[in-house]
Amino acid sequence: MKSKFLKYTLLLSVLISISSGCSKFEAINTNPNSTTEVNSAMLATSMILSITRSDISTTKAFMQPFLLGKYLTWGEGQEGFQYNRINRTDFDRITVLRNITPMENYATSDALRKSYQALGHFVRAWQFFISTMQVGDIPYTEAVKGESAGILQPKYDTQKTVFLGILDELDQANALFAQGATFEGDPIFAGSTEKWRRLTNSFQLHVLMNLYKKTTDADLKVIDRFKDIVANRLLMRDYNDNFALAYNATAGQNYPWSDVPAGSGNSFVKSNYTMLSNVLLEPLKVTNDRRLFYYAKPSAIKITAGVSQSDKAAYPGVEPSDAFSALQTIRVGKDYADINNRYTNLVNAEPVGVFNYWDLQFILAEATLRGWISGTAAQTYYANGIKSSMTFIAANTPDLADYHHNMKMDATYIDTFPATVALAGTTDQQIGQVIAQKYVASFLQGNKYQSWFENRRTGYPVFKLNTSTNLNTPSTSLPLRWMYPSNELSYNSVNLAAAIASQYGGNDDNNQIMWLLK
Numbered sequence: 001m002k003s004k005f006l007k008y009t010l011l012l013s014v015l016i017s018i019s020s021g022c023s024k025f026e027a028i029n030t031n032p033n034s035t036t037e038v039n040s041a042m043l044a045t046s047m048i049l050s051i052t053r054s055d056i057s058t059t060k061a062f063m064q065p066f067l068l069g070k071y072l073t074w075g076e077g078q079e080g081f082q083y084n085r086i087n088r089t090d091f092d093r094i095t096v097l098r099n100i101t102p103m104e105n106y107a108t109s110d111a112l113r114k115s116y117q118a119l120g121h122f123v124r125a126w127q128f129f130i131s132t133m134q135v136g137d138i139p140y141t142e143a144v145k146g147e148s149a150g151i152l153q154p155k156y157d158t159q160k161t162v163f164l165g166i167l168d169e170l171d172q173a174n175a176l177f178a179q180g181a182t183f184e185g186d187p188i189f190a191g192s193t194e195k196w197r198r199l200t201n202s203f204q205l206h207v208l209m210n211l212y213k214k215t216t217d218a219d220l221k222v223i224d225r226f227k228d229i230v231a232n233r234l235l236m237r238d239y240n241d242n243f244a245l246a247y248n249a250t251a252g253q254n255y256p257w258s259d260v261p262a263g264s265g266n267s268f269v270k271s272n273y274t275m276l277s278n279v280l281l282e283p284l285k286v287t288n289d290r291r292l293f294y295y296a297k298p299s300a301i302k303i304t305a306g307v308s309q310s311d312k313a314a315y316p317g318v319e320p321s322d323a324f325s326a327l328q329t330i331r332v333g334k335d336y337a338d339i340n341n342r343y344t345n346l347v348n349a350e351p352v353g354v355f356n357y358w359d360l361q362f363i364l365a366e367a368t369l370r371g372w373i374s375g376t377a378a379q380t381y382y383a384n385g386i387k388s389s390m391t392f393i394a395a396n397t398p399d400l401a402d403y404h405h406n407m408k409m410d411a412t413y414i415d416t417f418p419a420t421v422a423l424a425g426t427t428d429q430q431i432g433q434v435i436a437q438k439y440v441a442s443f444l445q446g447n448k449y450q451s452w453f454e455n456r457r458t459g460y461p462v463f464k465l466n467t468s469t470n471l472n473t474p475s476t477s478l479p480l481r482w483m484y485p486s487n488e489l490s491y492n493s494v495n496l497a498a499a500i501a502s503q504y505g506g507n508d509d510n511n512q513i514m515w516l517l518k
């Protein structure tokens with residue numbers, strides 16, 4: 001899989017433009033040793049990387065979503081995401097979808113065409129989902145139709161229409177993958193249509209869970225759809241089905257926070273800008289969760305004072321809403337827990353998943369608690385999610401004290417741990433437990449802004465609101481959305497204005513409540 005990843009990555013440069021013909025100058029100056037034709041496989045690679053590598057990013061950009069999710073703080077300067085400043089987004093993830101039609105058209109057989117069509121539907125669903133989650137109504141039915149229909153200023157569809165379209169596209173993707181053939185150009189699953197079906201159906205459950213406030217909508221049929229998928233479709237089986245990028249020692253393919261090989265230039269790692277938060281670390285310490293020792297490295301001050309690296313007291317977290325100046329004082333004093341050395345020392349620290357098996361298990365646990373499905377106890381799904389996360393971490397961590405601080409998670413520990421944090425209390429309290437475990441498992445994992453979306457949806461985990469440092473306006477509330485792209489203001493202003501008026505009374509700000517949240 002890694003060799004294929006390198007092969008297809010090297011071919012991406014040809015996707016900068018697709019020409020319909022060649023001039024005499026181009027013909028004369030064609031390099032006979034380079035690729036000059038685009039095919040379905042190359043475009044598939046581009047599509048898949050647009051929803052994985054492009055969002056995962058590297059160095060400082062890799063950490064940005066985790067600042068918004070309150071996993072850590074940043075010491076280079078006052079970061080907007082850490083202090084809840086959310087500005088304008090962009091629709092770049094939608095514009096890349098124009099390559100889907102050529103990808104389908106270049107297919108060399110009917111079975112391959114169905115596979116590439118299925119992939120196209122999945123990628124469209126993924127990109128539209130992230131976009132609508134950020135802002136609300138977006139162009140959907142007329143989006144990416146500039147070339148095919150001459151629509152340069154697409155209308156905005158209601159968020160409900162967008163979600164209906166996303167669900168329909170995921171249904172189509174599942175059906176087409178079932179009829180398709182193993183395809184080339186896939187750096188994740190090596191073209192396995194079975195694995196893509198499992199991902200597609202599992203991701204649709206994630207989409208449906210985000211519609212939990214719309215269960216009475218007769219068009220969406222949220223609960224009926226959810227039940228049908230769980231009962232009748234293929235779902236992810238374990239973390240080997242994770243929708244994840246694996247890394248290696250090849251330049252450009254190192255783990256995003258790696259500071260090796262020598263000369264990699266990851267100055268952010270060397271500068272020790274990161275400190276882990278109490279939002280992440282305190283739940284781990286309270287429950288004696290050994291992922292603490294795999295996620296973090298101990299405070300230098302605590303170690304010097306004689307505290308053992310195997311003692312959870314050696315891992316103080318910081319409050320991400322504290323004033324930047326106060327956090328800088330802690331950073332200079334070195335009495336804090338930072339990111340574990342395995343993330344910086346290993347070029348292949350762990351695959352980074354944008355949708356993982358444990359996400360599915362926690363979704364199933366929540367659905368059971370909400371009464372959507374039955375037959376399996378919520379505790380079983382909940383335990384599966386925890387154990388999968390732990391097993392994944394242990395399997396990807398070399399047996400060195402510097403990486404687990406002599407607090408290894410062996411099979412016995414992993415099997416018995418979930419019972420120590422068993423679901424209990426009211427339904428809401430149990431959902432809080434599920435989301436808390438999803439949050440812990442999503443450290444340096446998960447699709448972009450996943451943990452922030454979960455907090456917005458459920459209120460869990462609790463993010464402290466500090467009115468003296470909160471950069472949202474007003475400072476008495478946390479933001480709920482991004483503002484629309486500046487490009488839309490410039491080039492699609494009439495349709496954008498209509499969308500803002502119909503949703504938000506004409507006010508495009510961060511505190512407006514989108515349809516999904518009502």
